[in-house]
Amino acid sequence: xxxxxxxxxxxxxxxxxxxxxxxxxxxxxxxxxxxxxxxxxxxxxxxxxxxxxxxxxxxxxxxxxxxxxxxxxxxxxxxxxxxxxxxxxxxxxxxxxxxxxxxxxxxxxxxxxxxxxxxxxxxxxxxxxxxxxxxxxxxxxxxxxxxxxxxxxxxxxxxxxxxxxxxxxxxxxxxxxxxxxxxxxxxxxxxxxxxxxxxxxxxxxxxxxxxxxxxxxxxxxxxxxxxxxxxxxxxxxxxxxxxxxxxxxxxxxxxxxxxxxxxxxxxxxxxxxxxxxxxxxxxxxxxxxxxxxxxxxxxxxxxxxxxxxxxxxxxxxxxxxxxxxxxxxxxxxxxxxxxxxxxxxxxxxxxxxxxxxxxxxxxxxxxxxxxxxxxxxxxxxxxxxxxxxxxxxxxxxxxxxxxxxxxxxxxxxxxxxxxxxxxxxxxxxxxxxxxxxxxxxxxxxxxxxxxxxxxxxxxxxxxxxxxxxxxxxxxxxxxxxxxxxxxxxxxxxxxxxxxxxxxxxxxxxxxxxxxxxxxxxxxxxxxxxxxxxxxxxxxxxxxxxxxxxxxxxxxxxxxxxxxxxxxxxxxxxxxxxxxxxxxxxxxxxxxx
Numbered sequence: 340x341x342x343x344x345x346x347x348x349x350x351x352x353x354x355x356x357x358x359x360x361x362x363x364x365x366x367x368x369x370x371x372x373x374x375x376x377x378x379x380x381x382x383x384x385x386x387x388x389x390x391x392x393x394x395x396x397x398x399x400x401x402x403x404x405x406x407x408x409x410x411x412x413x414x415x416x417x418x419x420x421x422x423x424x425x426x427x428x429x430x431x432x433x434x435x436x437x438x439x440x441x442x443x444x445x446x447x448x449x450x451x452x453x454x455x456x457x458x459x460x461x462x463x464x465x466x467x468x469x470x471x472x473x474x475x476x477x478x479x480x481x482x483x484x485x486x487x488x489x490x491x492x493x494x495x496x497x498x499x500x501x502x503x504x505x506x507x508x509x510x511x512x513x514x515x516x517x518x519x520x521x522x523x524x525x526x527x528x529x530x531x532x533x534x535x536x537x538x539x540x541x542x543x544x545x546x547x548x549x550x551x552x553x554x555x556x557x558x559x560x561x562x563x564x565x566x567x568x569x570x571x572x573x574x575x576x577x578x579x580x581x582x583x584x585x586x587x588x589x590x591x592x593x594x595x596x597x598x599x600x601x602x603x604x605x606x607x608x609x610x611x612x613x614x615x616x617x618x619x620x621x622x623x624x625x626x627x628x629x630x631x632x633x634x635x636x637x638x639x640x641x642x643x644x645x646x647x648x649x650x651x652x653x654x655x656x657x658x659x660x661x662x663x664x665x666x667x668x669x670x671x672x673x674x675x676x677x678x679x680x681x682x683x684x685x686x687x688x689x690x691x692x693x694x695x696x697x698x699x700x701x702x703x704x705x706x707x708x709x710x711x712x713x714x715x716x717x718x719x720x721x722x723x724x725x726x727x728x729x730x731x732x733x734x735x736x737x738x739x740x741x742x743x744x745x746x747x748x749x750x751x752x753x754x755x756x757x758x759x760x761x762x763x764x765x766x767x768x769x770x771x772x773x774x775x776x777x778x779x780x781x782x783x784x785x786x787x788x789x790x791x792x793x794x795x796x797x798x799x800x801x802x803x804x805x806x807x808x809x810x811x812x813x814x815x816x817x818x819x820x821x822x823x824x825x826x827x828x829x830x831x832x833x834x835x836x837x838x839x840x841x842x843x844x845x846x847x848x849x850x851x852x853x854x855x856x857x858x859x860x861x862x863x864x865x866x867x868x869x870x871x872x873x874x875x876x877x878x879x880x881x882x883x884x885x886x887x888x889x890x891x892x893x894x895x896x897x898x899x900x901x902x903x904x905x906x907x908x909x910x911x912x913x914x915x916x917x918x919x920x921x922x923x924x925x926x927x928x929x930x931x
Contacts, residue, residue, distance in 0.1 A: 412615035418675045419607040423557035433559055440563035441549035448545040448570035451908070452538045452579040457531035459913045461494050463799055464778035466582050470533045472508060473518035473582075475501045477527075480715040482508045482515065496528035505719035509752045513649035513708040514584035521582075534582050540590040541579025545570045548862050551597045554604070555829055555866070556873045564897065565869035569862060571904035574803040577911050578858045581778055581799065584651055589859045591647035592657050595640040596836060596862075599661055602636035603668050614676045628678040630688055637665060641697035645704025652753065653843070653859060658701055660839035664831065666690040671828065713738060720745040756850045764854040766844040770812040770864075774929050775802035776855040779913055789915045796921040798910045801855040805926065806903045810896070811864040814871040821874065833870050836863030 409417075416425060428434045462470055467490060475483035483501040492500050517536050525532025549566025553559055569575055578586040613629035644661065647654030669689035673681035712718040723744050724737035731744045764774035779799035783790045788797075815837060822830035840860030844852055857864075872893050879885040909916045910924050925931050 410615065411618045412611050415611035415614050415676055416608070419611055419672055420604075421557070424554070427553070427557050427559075436559045436563075437550075437553060440559055441546055441553070441566050444549055444563055444566040444570045445542060445546040447567070448575075448579075449542045451570065451576055452541050455912065455914075456534050456538055456580060457529065459779055459781070459797065459799070460530045461779075462490050462533075463581050464583070464776075466533060468508075469515055469518055469584060470522075470527075470582050471501070472506070473515040474498060474522055474527045476512065476515050476711065477519040477522055479503070479717070480711050481505045481718040482512070493527075494530075498527040503717075505717055505721075507719055507748075509749050510584055510651055511649045511705070511708055512711060513646055514587040514651070516708075516711070517587055517650075518582050534580055537582050537586045538579050540586055541575060544575070544590055544593055544862060547593050547597050548865060551593075551600050552866050552869055554600055555832055556870065558873060561869050561873045561876075564872060565866045567897070568807055568865040568868055568900065571901055572804050572807055572861060572865065573904065573907055573911050574801060574855070574858050574861050576904075576908070577778065577799060577801045578855070580912065581801075583855075585856060585858045587650045588647055588653060589861065591643050591650060592654065592836065592840070592859060593862050595643035595647065595657065595661060596832075598636045598640035598643060599665050600832070602634055602640065602665065605636055606631050606634060606669065607672050610672055610676060624677045626678070626680045627684045628673050628676060628681075628688070637693060638696060638700060640665075641700035642704045644697070645701035646708065648701065648705045649708030652749075653840070653856075656843045657836075657839040658697070660835050662693065662697060664835045666693055667831070668828065669693075709742070712742075720748075754847075754850065758851055760851050760853075762853060763851045765848060766841065766852065768929075769841065769844075769854050769857045770808065770815070772803050772805060772808050772854060773927070774854055775800055776853045777801075778855075781913075782918075783915055791917065794918045795915050796910075796918050797913045797915055798921055799913050800910050800924075800930075801858075802907065802911070802930065803857070803861070804900060804904050804907065806896075806900050807868060808864065811868050814867045815864065817871050817874070818867055829870060829873075833863055833867045836860050837867070 428437055471485055471489065471493060472482040475481065475485075478499070478501070482505065484504045484506040485501050489500055492498075517540070518533070521532045521535035525535055527533075545566050548569045549562050551562075552565035553562025556562065578589070609631045610628065613631075614624055617624060617629065640661065644654055644658045647657060666685060666689055670682055670685040673685050673689075678684050712721065716722060720741050721738075722741065724731065724740040727744075731740045733740070735743060762774065762776045764776070768774055777798065777800050779797070781797040783795035783797060785792050785794060788795075815834065818830040818833050821827055822834065837860045840863070841857065844856065875889045875893070876886070879889050907924060908914075910921055
């Protein structure tokens with residue numbers, strides 16, 4: 340997957356050209372380039388500009404002959420970022436909306452996720468495992484077994500019926516520890532406490548999407564739209580109101596991605612500074628470029644990826660994809676500043692150190708999530724090595740030998756799970772939400788729980804906003820095409836999360852899998868829709884009639900998306916509705 344961008348495609352040189360137009364970077368520092376966007380894809384005309392329609396940029400003009408010549412640093416910044424990203428936040432208005440816009444969509448997300456969070460008052464779908472495991476972790480330090488049919492007692496407030504014996508669990512413990520935080524502060528007898536941790540994580544994810552999309556697309560408007568889509572999407576809402584592990588997996592993957600975006604920007608600014616220092620000292624950029632030093636954001640991304648794996652093993656694929664992504668960005672940066680052997684330089688200076696730092700860091704973070712298992716002798720299989728001398732990996736210390744054997748069993752389970760389930764779904768249909776997962780359904784008789792004279796239903800259906808997801812499938816196809824046509828790094832960023840979160844499941848079609856796993860890459864689907872909106876606005880810059888049509892079309896699309904979310908919200912949140920109303924939402928036979 341290519342990681343090059345339109346800004347990175349300028350011919351390499353030992354010193355950047357001095358003929359770029361003038362603009363202004365954040366903080367009032369002048370840089371080369373109009374304060375709008377990169378040149379149109381495939382074009383190197385510096386006088387061609389774009390606008391994302393957010394009021395932060397205007398068409399630029401060619402610099403006047405008496406304009407001060409930009410410094411080498413500023414010219415390198417232009418090559419590495421493009422004028423649009425450099426102009427982001429350069430006005431007080433944009434800085435205000437850069438915070439206020441994401442705050443507003445995050446507030447909307449909070450309302451949609453926290454409203455009536457304690458309902459249903461029963462354990463929903465796989466909450467029957469994770470909430471009770473989280474409580475036993477909190478109380479005893481290990482996931483305990485429960486007696487037969489424990490849910491009625493647990494749901495009625497009798498929560499201490501677990502047995503003093505470890506149960507066999509097949510997912511790492513971090514997600515359950517996160518659920519236990521809500522139980523710790525809210526009490527396990529309160530249904531809202533079962534879900535408050537996942538709700539907070541889901542709310543935070545909206546904020547991250549809005550802020551990080553703003554950086555990626557160099558537009559406050561597009562960032563806010565991406566956050567809005569995440570705020571109103573059904574998959575994101577349902578998972579934020581249900582204590583499953585997958586919302587935590589999504590969160591840690593998104594945090595890692597955000598850190599890598601920050602690392603990309605920090606590394607490129609360092610590269611611009613150090614290349615400019617070489618040029619100003621009378622040197623030139625030759626076969627190899629400067630070193631960039633310790634990269635804290637990349638380190639934090641590795642920690643986040645380790646925590647992602649410490650929630651579910653599917654985070655392993657994000658380590659692989661994001662690792663290639665960040666090194667690919669380093670390659671294009673070195674190429675853009677004129678390093679002649681940019682690919683070799685990036686591998687030796689950036690790639691190998693990244694692997695030597697990120698992989699052990701992620702592993703240590705993963706192991707840290709098991710600290711409770713190591714310290715508690717009653718944890719499942721904790722004493723396996725002592726009970727089975729000479730078996731397993733004999734050269735490992737006993738604790739690690741037990742740990743390894745436990746992982747062997749977990750791996751076997753995940754690869755052989757083939758128990759039929761009425762809502763299992765082939766990953767080919769996930770993007771179209773072909774077979775959504777019903778988390779909860781209850782028939783309500785007339786006169787009960789606010790039901791009128793006709794039969795009613797209560798449902799929690801893990802169904803994404805169909806308009807958003809169907810548009811998302813098309814937009815990701817456009818992003819893929821645009822990646823090869825325009826070599827736009829933004830398309831690579833959007834597709835990376837989808838590749839890491841979706842594609843690996845095609846290797847596991849032999850086992851039981853569900854559409855709700857797609858929550859892990861939902862943020863990148865939402866950013867994919869925002870990306871195509873950005874492209875439409877950029878490509879119609881300067882064409883009033885076409886721009887007007889795009890603005891109207893985008894406005895209608897956003898309105899429809901919000902309206903559809905309002906329509907589906909009752910069946911995402913178990914509200915009592917007439918059966919006929921529920922049935923109106925079953926647009927496809929496969930949704931029932």
